[in-house]
Amino acid sequence: MNQMLMGAIAVASLIAGLFFFKFWRHTRDRFFLYFALSFWLEAINRFALGLLAGFHEDGVLFYSVRLAAYALILLAIWQKNRPPR
Secondary structure (H helix, E strand, O other), X not given: OHHHHHHHHHHHHHHXXXXXXXXXXXXXXXXXXXXXXXXXXXXXXXXXXXXXXXOOOOOHHHHHHHXXXXXXXXXXXXXHHOOOO
16 A cells, blocks of 8 residues: 555656646746756655665655755745845
8 A cells, every 4th residue: 555655646746747847848937947856856756665665765865865856946946036136
């Protein structure tokens, strides 16, 4: 059951990434690109967790990938809210 849920979360993250990528193609705003990359990183992380059943999601490797995905979201928000030059 745990692997099925990991797969469902991975597919949902992949679809959310595609959704943001579509907005990036129309607007060329880096905000949407960073969000798409973040969701795709999370999808890869969840796929790996589902395939490697013996590993726990609190491992250093999986946590580092999740940290990078959240860092991309924070970078997107920071760049969107900084004052113009």
